[in-house]
Amino acid sequence: MKEYVQSLAPDKLTPFAGHPFRIRDDASMDELTESIRAYGVLSPLLARPKGEGYELVSGHRRRAAAIKLGLATVPVLVREMSDDEAVILMVDSNLQRENLLPSEKAFAYKMKLDALKHQGKTTSSQVGTKMRSDEQIAAQVADSRMQIQRYIRLTNLVKPLLDMVDEGRIAFSPAVELSYLTREQQAYLLDSIDQEDATPSLSQAIRMKKLSQQGKLTPEVIYAVLTEEKPNQKEQVRIKTESLRKYFPSSYSAEQMERAILKLLEERYRAKHRGQER
Numbered sequence: 291m292k293e294y295v296q297s298l299a300p301d302k303l304t305p306f307a308g309h310p311f312r313i314r315d316d317a318s319m320d321e322l323t324e325s326i327r328a329y330g331v332l333s334p335l336l337a338r339p340k341g342e343g344y345e346l347v348s349g350h351r352r353r354a355a356a357i358k359l360g361l362a363t364v365p366v367l368v369r370e371m372s373d374d375e376a377v378i379l380m381v382d383s384n385l386q387r388e389n390l391l392p393s394e395k396a397f398a399y400k401m402k403l404d405a406l407k408h409q410g411k412t413t414s415s416q417v418g419t420k421m422r423s424d425e426q427i428a429a430q431v432a433d434s435r436m437q438i439q440r441y442i443r444l445t446n447l448v449k450p451l452l453d454m455v456d457e458g459r460i461a462f463s464p465a466v467e468l469s470y471l472t473r474e475q476q477a478y479l480l481d482s483i484d485q486e487d488a489t490p491s492l493s494q495a496i497r498m499k500k501l502s503q504q505g506k507l508t509p510e511v512i513y514a515v516l517t518e519e520k521p522n523q524k525e526q527v528r529i530k531t532e533s534l535r536k537y538f539p540s541s542y543s544a545e546q547m548e549r550a551i552l553k554l555l556e557e558r559y560r561a562k563h564r565g566q567e568r
Contacts, residue, residue: 293369295334300356300364303337303346306376310397311384313354316539323355331356334365336383338376344368347376348383374405385431389543391456392465395433396444402427403442443469448476458544460489467495471502478509482516490516 313319335349344366346353356364371379381402385395406423428435440462444452446469454460460468468490471479479498483489490498494515501507501515538547 293367295365295367297363298337298344298366300353300361303335303344303353303366304340305346305350305353306380307345308397308401309350309380310401311350311387311394312391313351314539319351319355322351323358326352326355326361327359331361331364334367336367336369336379338369338371345376347371347380374409377401377405382430391543392441392444392462393452393456396441396452399427399438400442400445403438440466446470448473448480450480451476454483454489461492464490464492464495467492467499470499471507475502475507475512478512479516481509482513485513486517488516494518 331352333349333352335352336347337344337349338347339345347369349364349366352364381398384390385398390398403423406426422435424435424438427438431438433441443466444455447455447465451460451465451468455462455465468476468479475498479490497515498507498512501511534547534551538550542550
């Protein structure tokens, strides 16, 4: 495999096609930028020759930081590799990152699984025992083979619904069930969600999936299922995630924001009662 290290302008490196991982302007990115400002890019980026230039395989965050700092060049390990090899390397170099969004894992798993299947490669854990492609991935990450397949199901969601999963407005398990709805049915569901400011529970999502498979999931049925009273339904205070984003790092999930808010309220409550006791 031919490879060499070369200094290249960061803006001349084309981001990987279909790169599923987002570059967040968060505390981690600030730390990386400051580290590069102080010490330079210590670890070369990885790219491959493509057409007249180079396609970046690994190092998208370092590239973004270098551009932000106005660096003229960055060290790049240029390696010749096939499309499938590039996909696998790109995914593997990012899957260990913390706080990955469900959509990031979904598309990353799908891209790697498709690449492994296309290669037709399997590995043997014992003599004569071959592993499925999704088993190979599961052996390298914290998710099981079935969980990986469930994540991949999310790639069938229309983007607004998938955004709701990333924001924590729709839980993972209901989202998997909703992924079996047709795109038209998902569009009707979005209309009902916007209209009622309500999202499906797991039982409602399972029922919608079953009705869809039976050819009975009309817009009217979607609305009726979504608006039915949930068992033990309690009054809730709803704050849209986007209204809170400016107060938290972009890497925070909805659950992390909720915990932080509750912690602040608890501290305020204790401080108030300490003042009353004096």
